[in-house]
Amino acid sequence: MNHKQAYQVQRIIVIVALLLILFGDTNMNGVFSFSHQPQQIWFYPQLVVALATAAGPNLLLMALGAAQLRRPALAISQLLRQILWLMGGIALFSLFFYLEDLLGQSQGLANFNLAGFFTALAQAPVGFYDILYELLGFFVTLPLLRVIAHHASITIQRYLFWAELVFIGMVPIVVFFTGLTTINIDPPLAITAGCFFALMGYWLSQADLLTRITREQLLVAWLLTVACYAVMVSVTMYQVNLEHNFDLISSQPFAQTFQAIPCLTLWVTVATWVMNRTTLKQPRRHNFVQTAYGTLLVAGLLIEPFTGINRVLTPIIGAWWAAWLWTLAVGLVSVEVVWLLRHWRWARQLLPDLFGGAELSGGLADG
Numbered sequence: 506m507n508h509k510q511a512y513q514v515q516r517i518i519v520i521v522a523l524l525l526i527l528f529g530d531t532n533m534n535g536v537f538s539f540s541h542q543p544q545q546i547w548f549y550p551q552l553v554v555a556l557a558t559a560a561g562p563n564l565l566l567m568a569l570g571a572a573q574l575r576r577p578a579l580a581i582s583q584l585l586r587q588i589l590w591l592m593g594g595i596a597l598f599s600l601f602f603y604l605e606d607l608l609g610q611s612q613g614l615a616n617f618n619l620a621g622f623f624t625a626l627a628q629a630p631v632g633f634y635d636i637l638y639e640l641l642g643f644f645v646t647l648p649l650l651r652v653i654a655h656h657a658s659i660t661i662q663r664y665l666f667w668a669e670l671v672f673i674g675m676v677p678i679v680v681f682f683t684g685l686t687t688i689n690i691d692p693p694l695a696i697t698a699g700c701f702f703a704l705m706g707y708w709l710s711q712a713d714l715l716t717r718i719t720r721e722q723l724l725v726a727w728l729l730t731v732a733c734y735a736v737m738v739s740v741t742m743y744q745v746n747l748e749h750n751f752d753l754i755s756s757q758p759f760a761q762t763f764q765a766i767p768c769l770t771l772w773v774t775v776a777t778w779v780m781n782r783t784t785l786k787q788p789r790r791h792n793f794v795q796t797a798y799g800t801l802l803v804a805g806l807l808i809e810p811f812t813g814i815n816r817v818l819t820p821i822i823g824a825w826w827a828a829w830l831w832t833l834a835v836g837l838v839s840v841e842v843v844w845l846l847r848h849w850r851w852a853r854q855l856l857p858d859l860f861g862g863a864e865l866s867g868g869l870a871d872g
Contacts, residue, residue, distance in 0.1 A: 506710060506780065508864075511571070512788040513779045514710065515860055518568045518772060519797045525561030526633045527804055527832045528554075533755065534815055535828020540754040549738065551825060552754065556737050559760035562636040563702045563768045568797075569643060570703025571710040572861030574654045579647075587857070588644050594855035595637050598802040605806060634805055640798070640859070643703055650700060654707045662708055666765070669701050674763045678740055681759075702768065709772050715780060718773060726770040733763035791844070794862030799843035800836065802856065807835050807842075 506514070528536055536558055539551040579587070607616050643650070657665075708714065740759045745751055779785070788794075814834055818827035846852040 506715070506776070509785040509787065510776075510779050511710065512792070512794065512862070513785055514772075514776050515568050515572065515794050515862070516792070517775050517779075518564050519794060519860055521771070522561045522564035522568065523797065523800060523804075523836060524832060525558045526565070526636060526801070527808065527836055528828060529558030529561060530633045530808060531815070531828040531831060534812070534819075535824055535831065537755040538824035538828070540751045552738055552741070553734055555754065556734060556741070556757065556760045557767075559757055560764045560768050560771075562633075562639060563764055564771070565636060565797075566639065566643065566702040567706030567709070567768065567772055568860050569640060570650070570654070570706035572859065572864075573643070573647065574651055574703070574707040575710070575861070576864070578651055581648075584644065584647060588641065590854045590857065591637075591641055591644065594802060595634070595641070597855065598805060599634065602805055605809065633801065637801065643700075646700065650703060654704055657704075657708075662704075665701060665704065669765050670763075673761065674765065677762055678736070678759065681740070681744070701765070705765075705769055706772065709769065709776065715773065715776050718777065723770075723774060723777065726766065726773065730767040730770045733766050737763055788862075792862045793840065794860045795858040796840050796843040796847070796856075797862075798859045799846065799856030800839040803839040803842045803846075804835050807839055811835050811838075 533540075536555050539548055539555075542548065604614065604617070607614050610616060653661075737759050740762075741754065741757075744758065745753050808831075811831055811834055815824070815827045815831045818830060821827075822830075843856055847856060
């Protein structure tokens with residue numbers, strides 16, 4: 506896979522991931538607004554989309570793994586410096602969000618205290634800021650992941666896939682149906698989201714693997730994807746009807762169980778489509794992929810002020826569609842804000858290019 510192809514794959518996957526992450530944060534004002542409506546024809550398609558939003562962080566981690574594990578290894582001092590800059594950026598934008606939240610209260614900034622801020626920081630002040638901690642965890646384990654990524658045999662790769670399918674996919678459902686909910690099974694570190702999807706993103710970006718995948722195999726993968734979502738929908742609705750509690754839909758108890766096959770299928774489909782295209786545009790020197798990480802940080806500050814879009818449009822087109830326009834507006838404005846901020850060197854350190862946009866366009870990595 507050449508640089509043009511790798512950039513296009515990264516771009517498509519990151520766009521889909523960010524849209525799913527932001528839409529998933531609209532909660533009862535958008536993505537879960539259908540949960541208390543009569544179960545008509547659109548109920549189940551909306552439930553599938555709600556479950557699909559849980560795949561957003563996984564796809565983002567796949568793109569991160571494809572970019573970072575392809576790069577030359579950083580010296581430990583450089584890696585530590587990058588981790589500290591990431592921590593500083595998360596803390597700074599979390600502080601901005603905390604102040605924004607206080608301004609919306611009656612006493613305003615008079616309620617500010619460091620204990621409250623650090624509590625909010627530890628709990629991720631914005632729902633989708635959880636993914637930022639997963640990205641941070643990726644860099645903490647990056648030296649170990651690099652060894653696994655570059656030296657794991659095909660047998661080990663298959664073993665990790667099946668281990669993830671069993672521990673993350675099958676075990677929680679078996680535990681639920683057998684009533685053994687008091688048993689807590691911690692999955693192995695190597696198959697948690699921050700490791701598994703990052704490794705799979707790197708391995709699936711290898712051209713020699715992609716060229717061996719046939720149309721029939723891809724069709725089977727999509728049929729398995731449909732089966733995975735059928736299982737997640739069925740188990741979710743079984744629990745909802747068993748407990749007579751439609752609020753369980755928004756808690757998504759089984760949304761992460763069988764996301765591996767759909768995420769890997771989407772990646773392979775996008776990569777295969779890109780590799781089969783005869784002409785691809787040259788990536789711009791300053792491109793969207795460079796802003797992806799910063800977009801997440803800035804969107805956390807904008808998603809609440811932009812709720813007016815949802816309130817205005819909901820009576821006209823419904824809460825679900827209004828939330829999509831709300832999501833698009835937040836995403837587009839966030840990208841533009843990040844572009845403006847990245848004109849300053851300190852901002853490029855706080856909002857780095859984690860997904861390889863500079864290298865894939867022929868530029869230099871942020872440093």
